[in-house]
Amino acid sequence: MSSSEFKHDLFTQFARVGKALGNANRLELLEFLAQSERSVDQLAKVAGLSLANTSQHLQQLRQAGLVIPRKEGLKVFYRLSSDEVITLLNNLRTVAEHHVADVEKLVNTYLTVKDDLEPLLRQELLERVRDGLVTVLDVRPPEEYAAGHVAGAVNVPLSHLEAYLDKINPDQEVVAYCRGPHCVLAFDAVAQLRKKGMKARRMEDGYPEWKSAGLPVESDSS
Amino acid sequence: MSSSEFKHDLFTQFARVGKALGNANRLELLEFLAQSERSVDQLAKVAGLSLANTSQHLQQLRQAGLVIPRKEGLKVFYRLSSDEVITLLNNLRTVAEHHVADVEKLVNTYLTVKDDLEPLLRQELLERVRDGLVTVLDVRPPEEYAAGHVAGAVNVPLSHLEAYLDKINPDQEVVAYCRGPHCVLAFDAVAQLRKKGMKARRMEDGYPEWKSAGLPVESDSS
DNA sequence: CCACTAATCAATAGATCTATTGAATGCAAG
DNA sequence: CTTGCATTCAATAGATCTATTGATTAGTGG
Numbered sequence: 001m002s003s004s005e006f007k008h009d010l011f012t013q014f015a016r017v018g019k020a021l022g023n024a025n026r027l028e029l030l031e032f033l034a035q036s037e038r039s040v041d042q043l044a045k046v047a048g049l050s051l052a053n054t055s056q057h058l059q060q061l062r063q064a065g066l067v068i069p070r071k072e073g074l075k076v077f078y079r080l081s082s083d084e085v086i087t088l089l090n091n092l093r094t095v096a097e098h099h100v101a102d103v104e105k106l107v108n109t110y111l112t113v114k115d116d117l118e119p120l121l122r123q124e125l126l127e128r129v130r131d132g133l134v135t136v137l138d139v140r141p142p143e144e145y146a147a148g149h150v151a152g153a154v155n156v157p158l159s160h161l162e163a164y165l166d167k168i169n170p171d172q173e174v175v176a177y178c179r180g181p182h183c184v185l186a187f188d189a190v191a192q193l194r195k196k197g198m199k200a201r202r203m204e205d206g207y208p209e210w211k212s213a214g215l216p217v218e219s220d221s222s
Numbered sequence: 223m224s225s226s227e228f229k230h231d232l233f234t235q236f237a238r239v240g241k242a243l244g245n246a247n248r249l250e251l252l253e254f255l256a257q258s259e260r261s262v263d264q265l266a267k268v269a270g271l272s273l274a275n276t277s278q279h280l281q282q283l284r285q286a287g288l289v290i291p292r293k294e295g296l297k298v299f300y301r302l303s304s305d306e307v308i309t310l311l312n313n314l315r316t317v318a319e320h321h322v323a324d325v326e327k328l329v330n331t332y333l334t335v336k337d338d339l340e341p342l343l344r345q346e347l348l349e350r351v352r353d354g355l356v357t358v359l360d361v362r363p364p365e366e367y368a369a370g371h372v373a374g375a376v377n378v379p380l381s382h383l384e385a386y387l388d389k390i391n392p393d394q395e396v397v398a399y400c401r402g403p404h405c406v407l408a409f410d411a412v413a414q415l416r417k418k419g420m421k422a423r424r425m426e427d428g429y430p431e432w433k434s435a436g437l438p439v440e441s442d443s444s
Numbered sequence: 445c446c447a448c449t450a451a452t453c454a455a456t457a458g459a460t461c462t463a464t465t466g467a468a469t470g471c472a473a474g
Numbered sequence: 475c476t477t478g479c480a481t482t483c484a485a486t487a488g489a490t491c492t493a494t495t496g497a498t499t500a501g502t503g504g
Contacts (some may be wrong), residue, residue, distance in 0.1 A: 003406045006332045008495050011246035013325045021240030024233035031245025053463055065321025081321045088313045095310050096239045099303045103235045110228045150338045184225045275493055296450045296501055
């Protein structure tokens with residue numbers, strides 16, 4: 001094999017990973033998988049795709065080395081092949097956010113809270129939790145919370161936030177998080193809480209980043 | 223705009239960046255651009271593509287926010303939009319290398335030197351250069367060397383290595399680098415040097431990573 | 445103005461990708 | 475062995491991507 005052939009083959013392999021990242025539906029699947037392992041039909045439901053279509057997307061992700069399947073009885077569970085994939089995804093987001101004009105426009109239009117206040121850093125949150133200074137809300141759906149969450153966080157899905165309001169100590173700051181840096185749930189939660197006059201902020205990024213930073217987590221199964 | 227519409231639009235934008243990374247030729251263009259700013263026809267020549275085709279690929283990269291054009295007279299020079307892009311590319315490579323079986327196979331087949339000896343870390347190299355313990359070889363083509371290189375490195379393109387051999391102090395270790403972690407030139411150089419009985423190693427990664435780590439560089443224009 | 449160069453634009457054939465449909469596989473329970 | 479379920483496979487139409495060709499737009503110099 002010649003040197004230039006090798007180079008071409010190698011870039012072709014790298015491109016396979018790029019291609020896998022080149023589709024909105026697959027990126028959404030990856031975001032869900034970053035929360036926890038999932039079966040094919042769970043993924044299909046949550047992403048709003050047909051079963052066969054979801055399966056095919058997952059095959060592509062598998063060939064690109066981004067996910068790993070695990071068979072258990074009738075079901076097949078997929079998970080990210082490693083935390084490197086989370087890093088890669090966040091990198092993609094960062095580049096897009098900084099250099100694609102349309103992303104900034106979108107974010108500024110929809111996430112009006114966006115630049116209102118800097119999100120709370122993971123490390124900082126960790127300290128405040130230890131000192132009992134904050135209430136941490138996990139605003140993801142219960143299944144995702146159950147599969148793993150920030151240690152000490154309370155699960156309050158967005159739809160239950162209203163009902164939960166009076167249980168919150170109004171003197172404490174509330175910190176909300178969800179799936180990742182662009183997950184809408186936490187933004188919405190913070191907006192709602194502030195409207196009610198509470199002190200609320202977002203945590204930076206989301207659960208996957210917290211976990212892959214090696215910070216303390218809990219899950220309902222354990 | 224609804225929340226799920228927003229999410230979909232956002233993922234579509236992220237996917238645009240992914241798509242841009244999903245083609246071997248574009249990845250090759252990006253690797254060249256990581257060395258230095260380049261005009262369209264330089265890129266076309268070095269990548270072995272037609273001019274029109276190169277131009278179109280560059281437009282796609284521009285729309286994905288990965289490169290920025292600068293017009294000067296007749297020519298248009300492209301460059302990476304930021305060092306974040308280098309990080310993203312290396313991330314892509316890392317994931318591919320760790321999780322795509324074919325990549326490992328390719329690398330092991332062609333880069334036989336690969337696991338022979340760990341590459342020298344940037345930081346370590348920096349110290350040894352300061353102490354005058356090593357000869358650093360930049361085995362890239364002269365244009366790339368001229369546009370910027372590791373401070374103190376000597377430019378010896380692979381084709382000139384043979385002729386350069388007797389100028390090297392045989393008691394010193396030789397460290398070679400080129401375009402990045404998978405650039406073949408440095409592997410070949412090290413193999414040739416060892417065959418002649420010299421002590422030779424690769425530097426980790428290549429020039430772009432050295433530069434974006436903020437380590438000392440030189441260029442011929444300055 | 446004309447000739448020349450660098451790059452982009454426009455049109456297009458062939459390849460690849462996407463979502464859908466329906467059939468096939470593999471496993472578990474009765 | 476049969477039934478039911480989760481997933482994958484196979485075929486396919488329509489959309490998108492890629493490389494090529496030739497025309498077009500800018501900028502430069504005579």
